[in-house]
Amino acid sequence: MQAPILDIRNLSKVYASGLLAVSDVSLQIQKGEIFALLGPNGAGKTTLISIVCGIATPSSGTVSVAGHDIIGGYRAARTLIGLVPQEISTDTWESVLATVRYSRELFGRAPNPAFVEKTLRDLSLWDKRNERIMSLSGGMKRRVMIAKALAHEPEILFLDEPTAGVDVELRRDMWALVHDMRLRGVTIILTTHYIDEAEEMADRIGVINRGKLILVEEKHALMRQLGKRQLTVQLAEPMQQLPAGLRDWALVLSGDGTQLQFSFDATAERNGIPGLLRRLDELGVGYKDLLTQQSSLEEIFVNLVSERTGTSSS
């Protein structure tokens, strides 16, 4: 296996206030991977990203980017990193083109008008290149932030809540951009509240809560392992109560008596469905439809976080 492009080991961050924002986090990300970091507000996602990017200082632990320590070899490490922060922070009086050129040069890159033009065109900003940022809409400002992060051709791109508060069109463009970046071999680490975004884009998912990385898993494996599937049996006739002959299955009868719901493990060798259907036939319980559903990543995430915080999950 290749050496990870991002290697975080035993990273902790305690703020001056005493808040433990990141607690003994270890994480390895491979080159070209799309990694989604999920977690509730205040979980430590932004602090973790800020440390890797050099905005916050770690209390303990190490981080290396393509083998370069973020402190000892900060120049080489930071050259490889692009960051789109959560907040829209731009130089409002600058033009779009000037601010993107500034970002490129700040990172030590030689001017490359062709690359800057392509980046701006990819983000539908070329027509606005001479406009001052203050005159742009919120969505356009978000695009400028992305263009600035891409201006120095980073190999790792951090997207901190990239589509928070943006319109559907930009969200779709963002997803397309991420796929395009992936084709170019760029490693992408994104934090998001939109679980469908992680589900759509990520190869692996990490869940952070109260500063601890409580889970890192390949997305499909995570959904297989933790995702429950549910069979809904649409009954031909409503029933008042569950027949005694069905008690071997953990069935739930809907309030109006028209549906039976059965949760099962899709990966198990014997999931119980054939037996259940045979028993329904034997008991003369008719059904007109069968529907299976898999837990969404959102349900998995909510369950994980609530389990760790000790609250009940739905």
Added chain:
Amino acid sequence: MTGARFNGRGVWAIYKFEMARFRRTWLQSLITPVITTSLYFVVFGAAIGSRMSQVNGVPYGAFIVPGLIMLSLLTESLSNASFGIFFPKFTGTIYELLSAPISAFETVLGYVGAAASKSVILGLVILATASMFVPLKILHPVAMVSFLLLTAISFSLFGFITGIWAKGFEHLQFVPMLVITPLTFLGGAFYSIDMLPPAWRTITLFNPVVYLISGFRWSFYGSADVSVGVSLVATLGFFALCLALVAWIFKTGYRLKN
């Protein structure tokens, strides 16, 4: 880019960015100090100066020129540098600077270089303006330029420190308005400290601005309130102190990093 290479493009990017702000606000940056200086000449040079004898053998109108240039140089260096670094903190764009492969020295070079450049340009504009009101002579031009540069750089460093320390715009105003301006007025900008009673003269010698103005005035007229060597040492000392403070800020991340 290798690990230890100087990020000259980054420094140049910061410098150009700051100078672009200067160009955008040239009316405020240049015209306002020129008008203010002209008003000083009208009030002190023409109205009051006409009733005053020469000071240390120099006509009063010409005597106040170095002090006036210093007054603008100090306040503008401070304001430009403090605003330059405070504004990214205020708007949040500081994230880009902190995440860029640029060292503390390079960052300071970009910001302080730009602030000092603006102040020197301003100082020269004021000098040109002054020459329209009074006959000027510069006996030691190399020393004049050296004092001008050293003071502009030192106070730009001081402004950089102020900008990092400042939590709001009122903090930004505090140092130039309530510290620098009074010290400059009381530092011999408009008079020779030899004109003060002995007790006040002794107290005035604790004012660091006295040494800046005195040294600068010496470069014009060859006479000074304090020895030019002492002025130079005091200016260099202030410069070293500011450098040490900036180094400490970047080492600790004071008000820059969490």
